[in-house]
Amino acid sequence: MFLYTVIISIFLLVVLPFLFLTVVLRKGGELAGWYIRRKTQARRELLLSRAAAEHKQYASEEENSGNQEDEEWEKAESSAGKTLLEKSKRDGDWEGIIGFFHPFCNAGGGGERVLWAAIRATQKRWPRSLCIVYTGDHDVDKDAILRRVKDRFNIHLHPPTVNFVYLTTRQYILSSTWPHFTLLGQSLGSLIVAYDAFNLLVPDIFVDTMGYAFTLALSRFLFPDVPTGAYVHYPTISTDMLGSLDENSGEAGKGVNAGTGRGAKGAAKKAYWRLFARLYSWVGGRVDVVMTNSTWTQNHIKQLWSPSRASNPRASEITVVFPPVAVEELVEEIEVNEASEKSREPSLLYIAQFRPEKNHPLILNAFAELMNSKDWPDDERPKLILIGSVRDDEDAKRVYKLRLLARELNIKDEVEFICDASWPQIRDWLRKASIGVNGMWNEHFGIGVVEYQAAGLISVVNASGGPKEDIVVDLDDGPTGFHASTASEYAAAFGEALELDHQETIAVRLRARKSAHRFTEESFATKWVGQVERLVQLRRKLHPDGQN
CATH class of the missing domain: 3.40.50.2000 (Glycogen Phosphorylase B;)
Known part of the structure; x- marks a missing residue:
């Protein structure tokens, strides 16, 4: 009798309040998401109608006089691109909005090459979808960004179906903003930037291509019907980083934090990093589709995220998709x-x-x-x-x-x-x-x-x-x-x-x-589209009424 009393007491005092709080938070997140979606509906319709108008204008100019940009788009066509177009015609199109979270899209590095190659492959496979890039590059407009993409990477995009949403909060993910507790600060800062992004436009599919995994957890909290994907270039924290704290910071240069794990301050840093690793692991469990750029990254992400992903019925296998190279x-x-x-x-x-x-x-x-x-x-x-x-x-x-x-x-x-x-x-x-x-x-x-x-x-x-x-x-x-x-x-x-x-x-x-x-770029395009197809299928499953 005493045992039953203890069990019932624990249930009433601990389990039931926890379940109640969980339900309240989940419903509260969905309510906030509903409000944000309703508030941004006008911008969504404007972007879609503008993309449709630009697409018609491009088609008309090409038919009448031959549009130079379209000619370059076709010249840049690879065998993979032709295959993707054929697949689109055979298996059907999808007309939703894919949001790419990449606040530094104009940086011109390897991560940006992945972003633009991914958008090109997406455009080929789903020509009627709209690719939106969330960026903080206010000093450049769409034409300047696409021109740099062509000059820097020789990647030719179709302008009507790519657009940009400009963020005003990018400073919150700069390391200089967080001189202390930088890992946690930038991760929390990414939540502020992502909230800014969603208040400008709610996509049908949300993909992070810069490594801000916390943004995907926020998306899942606010919009459970929006599938999430991550292309992980580098884990925010890894077991190698934790191990490097005890390494000699000599010529080998095992990261910028090598050898900082000694003494009381070092012990505190190790404890902080371990706690952050657990939080990062939980966040990774909320992502539906995960791609990594290498075997090394895959091994670390699996080690960190797989335990948490086991409880996510929507999670697919973590896959290596090597970056595209010319x-x-x-x-x-x-x-x-x-x-x-x-x-x-x-x-x-x-x-x-x-x-x-x-x-x-x-x-x-x-x-x-x-x-x-x-x-x-x-x-x-x-x-x-x-x-x-x-x-x-x-x-x-x-x-x-x-x-x-x-x-x-x-x-x-x-x-x-x-x-x-x-x-x-x-x-x-x-x-x-x-x-x-x-x-x-x-x-x-x-x-x-x-x-x-x-x-x-x-x-x-x-x-x-x-x-x-x-x-x-x-x-x-x-x-x-x-x-x-x-x-x-x-x-x-x-x-x-x-x-x-x-x-x-x-x-x-x-x-x-x-x-x-x-x-090759062809190999990347094929594998990228295969993973995004999982997100499109999931979106259709979550919206069987046919809405995007």
């Missing part, structure tokens, strides 16, 4: 043979945004060690070319400090900085350089490394993450490049790559190019 274009335009070898320079090329995690100082120190290793003949004297986009003042200051470091290391005459390069500029350097460099520890994938391989460069990459596990691997019983961790290891690898004999140099270049064919 492999076919580079193979077509850059030769790798005896003749082309004569035009190669002894240059080392590093394509990466000027961000702290890209570890440019490590590469500068390694290059200085290489230059000091011997007396170089004038015709064999290497150069280091650093190409990257500059997003803001912080990046600009970082480039300035790197220039100062090159001067201090006495290599300023051998180092060239190229900021915000166009795609033709990048392509020219891929044709001329000999070595491709990657310096980031646990780089999630490494689009630039695949571009090196496709162009026939010999890669020297960090012995971690995607470049090691997925890209620079042995092929046909031979290497496609080199791995390194410390400045000395990088310097040694640079020297070894530059001193390969003529035949072996060409052999490595050809193996690297063959390896790059695993990462």
Whole structure:
């Protein structure tokens, strides 16, 4: 009798209030979502009608006089694009709105290449759907963004069915806004930005392509009938990050937080990170479709998110969708043979945004060690070319400090900085350089490394993450490049790559190019559409009345 009394008491005092609170929160979220959807309905109808009008105008101009943009759109058509158009005609179209959460869409990095290639593939598969990008890039309009997409990535989008919703709260996801508790601060800040986004437009499908998983949980809370998808470039936190707190913060440079886990302050930081990892795991369980850009990222996301996703009946398997790389274009335009070898320079090329995690100082120190290793003949004297986009003042200051470091290391005459390069500029350097460099520890994938391989460069990459596990691997019983961790290891690898004999140099270049064919834009488009089809099917299941 006593036991029954205890059980009933626990139920009445603990379980029942918890269930009541859960129901109240869920219904409260749905009510708030209903209000937001109703408030933004007019903007939704305006965007859809504007897209329909622009589409008719483009079709009319093409029929009457030949629209140059449409001609370029068709010229850029790949076999994958034709297949997707055929699939659309065969399996039926879908006319809803897909919202892409990408507040820095004009940054010009590898993550942005994924975004634009994803939108192009979506446009091909569902020509009557509308792709909306939530962005904070107020200084550029739609035409300027699409022009940069074409210049930087050679990706041609269909303007009528892509549009932009401009956010006013992007500062809340900047690391500078959260000097302390940055991981948690940016994640909570992303909720503010996502709430801003939803109050401007509620999509039919919501996809995060920047790694702000908390936004997807908010979408699920407010709009349970909106399927959610995530393309994860890099886990916000990982077991490697937790382990790095105890690492020596020496040349290996195991992340910007290496060695900060010691002492009382370090113990507090570890406890905070572990708690955040649990919260991040719970958030990941709310996502319906999850794509990762590499095997490394998939392994970490599975470890963090799979336990929580087991309770989500809508969750699908976490899938690797390698990022799109302009492999076919580079193979077509850059030769790798005896003749082309004569035009190669002894240059080392590093394509990466000027961000702290890209570890440019490590590469500068390694290059200085290489230059000091011997007396170089004038015709064999290497150069280091650093190409990257500059997003803001912080990046600009970082480039300035790197220039100062090159001067201090006495290599300023051998180092060239190229900021915000166009795609033709990048392509020219891929044709001329000999070595491709990657310096980031646990780089999630490494689009630039695949571009090196496709162009026939010999890669020297960090012995971690995607470049090691997925890209620079042995092929046909031979290497496609080199791995390194410390400045000395990088310097040694640079020297070894530059001193390969003529035949072996060409052999490595050809193996690297063959390896790059695993990462084509066509492969990405096919896999991306396969995952988005899951979201479209889920949307239709949640709206059997035929509404989008």
